């Protein structure tokens with residue numbers, strides 16, 4: 001059923017594969033309270049996927065949605081635009097995203113955590129038109145320093161692997177993985193490879209929100225270190241889901257709302 005109004009929330013979590021192995025947020029923190037569930041909204045880009053509205057233990061209202069890898073019939077670009085339209089209408093100002101990624105940097109191992117500070121967009125079929133538009137989006141510092149520091153600190157408490165507070169994410173179209181030759185090229189571009197940071201990172205700036213992403217390495221990219229195993233990848237997703245959820249919930253409550261991160265200065269009303 002289509003929901004009539006947009007609930008107010010300052011926070012959003014765009015869920016991916018990292019928390020799929022558990023019921024987010026209840027399994028990670030018993031004092032997080034689900035306020036509304038199965039909220040579907042009409043947007044100019046089609047009906048949205050179902051959202052949940054919850055409150056953290058510190059009382060912060062947060063919209064959450066499983067965006068990555070859902071609904072076969074809707075393209076990744078379309079679904080992103082539906083989701084960011086809803087976040088804009090709800091007044092969301094701070095966004096966390098999570099997903100599993102492959103390692104391009106041979107120093108990284110499965111279960112390591114990377115909170116990227118930059119990206120290279122190699123997607124080919126995602127609509128580059130903004131949802132709000134009318135602004136020059138400067139991508140000099142694409143990730144919010146306040147949000148990424150909160151994620152890195154919380155990851156230090158809950159993660160099973162090592163935690164890296166910077167790194168470049170190469171973003172590909174997917175859903176297929178890459179060939180060895182493609183990875184040989186891409187490893188000169190960045191440290192990890194994933195399919196979700198774009199368009200999220202710049203759509204966040206388009207709607208005037210801060211953005212940071214929590215990525216867990218689930219496999220070596222092809223030709224890096226050794227052939228990855230599907231069983232290991234699946235086990236990491238299942239075993240680490242609650243830890244990933246705890247990191248995000250802790251980070252939401254730890255961010256100081258008064259902090260001036262500077263993200264707002266990177267969205268100019270006009271080009272001139």
Ligand SMILES: [Zn+2]
Pocket residue numbers: 144145146147209210211261262263264
């Ligand atoms: Zn910011």
